[in-house]
Amino acid sequence: MRRALPAIGTAGVLALAVSALTFQGPAFSGQAALSAGSQTSASLQLPGEEEDGGPAEPADYLTQKFTSGKKVTDAQIKQAVQQAKALKPGSGAWDLVGPSNIGGRVTDLAVDPAHSDTLYVAASGGGVWKSTDAGSTFETAWPDDYTQTVGALAMGPDGTLWAGTGEANPSGGGLTYFGDGVYRSTDGGKHWQQWGLTGSAAVGRIAVDPTNPQTVFVAAAGNLSGSASERGIYRLTNHGKDWQLVLPTPNATTGGVDLAIDPTNPKRIFASLWDHQRNSGARLYGGVGSGLYRSDDGGDTWKRLENVTGTHVSDTSGTGLTSDASLGRIGVAIAPNDPNRVYVISGNTYGPDKGFYVSNDGGDSFVPGGRAGGSSGFEWWFGRLWVDPKDENHLFNADVNLRESKDGGATWATSSGPHSDQHIVQWDPNVPNRVYLGDDGGVYRSDANGATRSWIHATYEPFNQSYHLAVAMDDPSRLASGLQDNGSNRTWTAAAGPSDLTQWNSYGGGDGHFVVIDPSDHNIYYECSQVGNCTRHEDTNGTTRNIRFGTRHSARITTDAPVVLDPSDPSIVYFGGNVLDRSTDRGTTWTQISPPGDYLTGPVPPEQDDQGSYGGLYSTITTVGVAKTDGNTIYVGTDTGRLWKTTDLGANWTEFTGKGLPVRWVNSIVVDPANADHVFVAYSGYREGDYAANVWETTNGGASWKNISGKLPNAPVEMLAYDQPNDQLYAATDFGVFYDKNGKKNWKRVGDGLPNTPVLDIKITGDGKTLYAATFGRSVWKIALPQQ
Incomplete structure (x- = not known):
């Protein structure tokens, strides 16, 4: 791969509590205390060096102003390029799926x-x-x-x-x-x-x-x-x-x-x-x-x-x-x-x-x-x-x-x-x-x-920018993607199943963001445009019924607001703003299950408070992970770098900020479908000029965390996917897609032939045979699994 990293700046961070904080009581009274602390993230390294990343230079987010970051030297840029090229690819080659008509x-x-x-x-x-x-x-x-x-x-x-x-x-x-x-x-x-x-x-x-x-x-x-x-x-x-x-x-x-x-x-x-x-x-x-x-x-x-x-x-x-x-x-x-x-x-x-x-x-x-x-x-x-x-x-x-x-x-x-x-x-x-x-x-x-x-x-232009991807668990050709300024699009219609996967059709407008297909019934699926404007779609007898989400309880919602189904009961839907909402009727009605106000996210720091039309989009939940083995256990990450867990459906919350974890935008949480205490988390400092790779793992429910970034090229990690039967973790990054087997931090590149553009989402099909990658510029690609 041949892409030099841009200049990397010191990331401004909101230093929160170093020790885990626990919220007690269903009344949601009180506020977690804030204190200053420093965090670590993986640093640039050459292949063959120590697998664990070294510390990145911290900065106090509360005093950070708009300033240029530290200049990355030419030698560091060459290191990053060499690092990415040196990772051996797994078997197989990527194939373009589509769309090409949008x-x-x-x-x-x-x-x-x-x-x-x-x-x-x-x-x-x-x-x-x-x-x-x-x-x-x-x-x-x-x-x-x-x-x-x-x-x-x-x-x-x-x-x-x-x-x-x-x-x-x-x-x-x-x-x-x-x-x-x-x-x-x-x-x-x-x-x-x-x-x-x-x-x-x-x-x-x-x-x-x-x-x-x-x-x-x-x-x-x-x-x-x-x-x-x-x-x-x-x-x-x-x-x-x-x-x-x-x-x-x-x-x-x-x-x-x-x-x-x-x-x-x-x-x-x-x-x-x-x-x-x-x-x-x-x-x-x-x-x-x-x-x-x-x-x-x-x-x-x-x-x-x-x-x-x-x-x-x-x-x-x-x-x-x-x-x-x-x-x-x-x-x-x-x-x-x-x-x-x-x-x-x-x-x-x-x-x-x-x-x-x-x-x-x-x-x-x-x-x-x-x-x-x-x-x-x-x-x-x-x-x-x-x-x-x-x-x-x-x-x-x-x-x-x-x-x-x-x-x-x-x-x-x-x-x-x-x-x-x-x-x-x-x-x-x-x-x-x-x-x-x-x-x-x-x-x-x-x-x-x-x-x-x-x-x-134009009729053929396969350079779409995907924010998110969904794949039906029972049909690997039934795909949906949220596209930048091109709405949400699918490979099927209400009257017909997928046929030509290059020709997609729209089922939602605006900037397409989160898309979800019900794993129990692919005729029920979801789409969201910017700032959490979400709709449930139901195909019946050749027609589609559209049901807008009901009233939710957040005062702030990020552009790419997360919508997540409970993996053991897909009628249960979670939506993240500055609070976490839960629906048991597929989004028609909602109950707030997190403390009110800024408890989970923290307040908006003055330097992050946009004074224009994008105010109210920061200090929000950005990712939600629900345990399949225990529906009461939920992990939540925020754009302010806070990471939380509840084991009783929101009555009590434990924070993991500190614990050596970086305080960066939390991009992805993946809970092992066989073990609620086994969790992977990906972070990104991209918006602060910090391009360190950050993937972390806990095997004890968050009591301790390990940086497993290893030899991943230093670029933001956008999404994770876990193949539990084969114990393989996949990471979508701004440098491509990589995988790690058996937790050895010995990352390899997934296949050959994927264009060098950011990959913002990856999904494994229900049969475990195919990995799809949604790129931000070259449409959707696929490759056979597992990688070895």
Whole structure:
């Protein structure tokens, strides 16, 4: 596997009680005391070294501010790569299952002017793809063993393809991932070479001089949660690898995000810098480092542009493009047929549009235009404008809906038809009025210049982003997956069972998250969209009945709220918010079985308290494990790093925080189906810039814990699955899927051929013969079990 870890920062942690705390009494009175303490997690190691991970440097979460983390050295990055490659694979090869008919987030797109009907797209977690049939079907044009997170794509006038790894779109409730620099291909994506900027973490845009393909600019965005050694605007002038930082950033939380080159005067370049950062709970997607700049000498010198006459109706602060804490992401575009016409869109720190501006003098001055954006409330997800190469007054703005103006931005309407959340538009120079679009639903084409309802969706694009996966226990072809911004999807319909596993169909909207299939009756199944909006579905006589979950008792619910069935009685359902709810009628009614308020989760620390639209999503339950041998025994983990157990259905609770366990986001709890005291737990510090692998085991009900991370590559562990008959533990990580047999910590890679993209869920079929992996960018894969 060939993926370098991004820069790793010291993780801010909420130091809770070092000793186990026990709650007594069903009345839920009192609150667990908090005290400071330090925790450990696995550290980077080479194969052959001590299997147990060493300690990671702790930090006090209560005093941790938004700061860059510690820089990872090149030697440590090489260690991590060697570590992953050195793990021997088990038998067999992974096979793609699907879906291929839905599509996932496309971050960038390049049309090949020299070959008709040919284009390339960058998928958020899916690499680079090529189409030779005008965007109907795609084939991979990117090595599977490279990092699959690609944030930017551009083609030079000589046909050279440039790809920037790492996605600059920041996460809202979910996740985006980082990369290892810039790559180039001179043969249409058949072969790629790493081409520097390995410390950039994410690339917002690549722009190639249209008159000189040896001059390339890159907007290096940096790492949201940790440090990045390369941020700002970089220039390459001689096809070497000696990138020059031509527009540095004013602080360690700012990076480059957008670029535009004047096609008639390539010495004139526009660039935007963006100050943005996040941790586990809070997002600051704006700041004083954000700004719009112009160079008139090919990037040697830059001038900040902030000469705005008047105030845009969306700009509640009245600060325009000047340096201000409210200034967020900025997008800039030049009209190709009138380069003096320049358009700018900006957002504010917490999401809404801040202003849309128009210049008719090449950026010397700007005036407010119309209301370009909709009412999305998260402009940081978009920040792009595109101008019709033949009409300076016809342009598109990225938003939830594709926004279109035909009068130079004075008025705006929606171009209906494509999926939501737009990221890239490009006109085809070979076909009049043909324009391509990439969004969270994949690739679209219009042959009517983007007119409303003229968009045609691609038919084969297997680069979906799965959050969760479910497999029917009696039918390994009956699958369901929750997809990022593509709802929940299944391989069957109410009237027919699974047939073609490449063709999935939707049964729930929004961002698809937890999906569950009743193990006793596969005609009963569940889906949740973001923030725990969950529905039970029942198939009967060729139709589906949908029953929304009843009222639950949590004041805070995370985006990826857990829904878990009791393994011994699937009519019992558990739902986690800041409290744990239990239903005995499949989600129709609920009873709270944990203490009220912040007992299980702890209060929201000030530094984690999001002041924008994502407030109320942190300090919650993130995973629930119910014992099959004893339905009264339940384990609960939280995003604040707290781990709990009850053996009497919530009357009393024991906390295991401390006990040497890390205080990190608890991603997964798996209880041995044959022994309620045998439990595995996986942690992740990803949102804090900590990439240590953390898998822990107890065999005595939590009295003591052992770090079994061993030789796992240091990357967040997203999900665990336990094959109890064969005593094999499987771990889904951001580096792939690994397994450990008989608790020896001698981890091996599961099979060959799985693309190098994060795996967020894994499931073992009821017959124990197959393992499914849901990837965040390359759809769902399967492999035969057991691995040996």
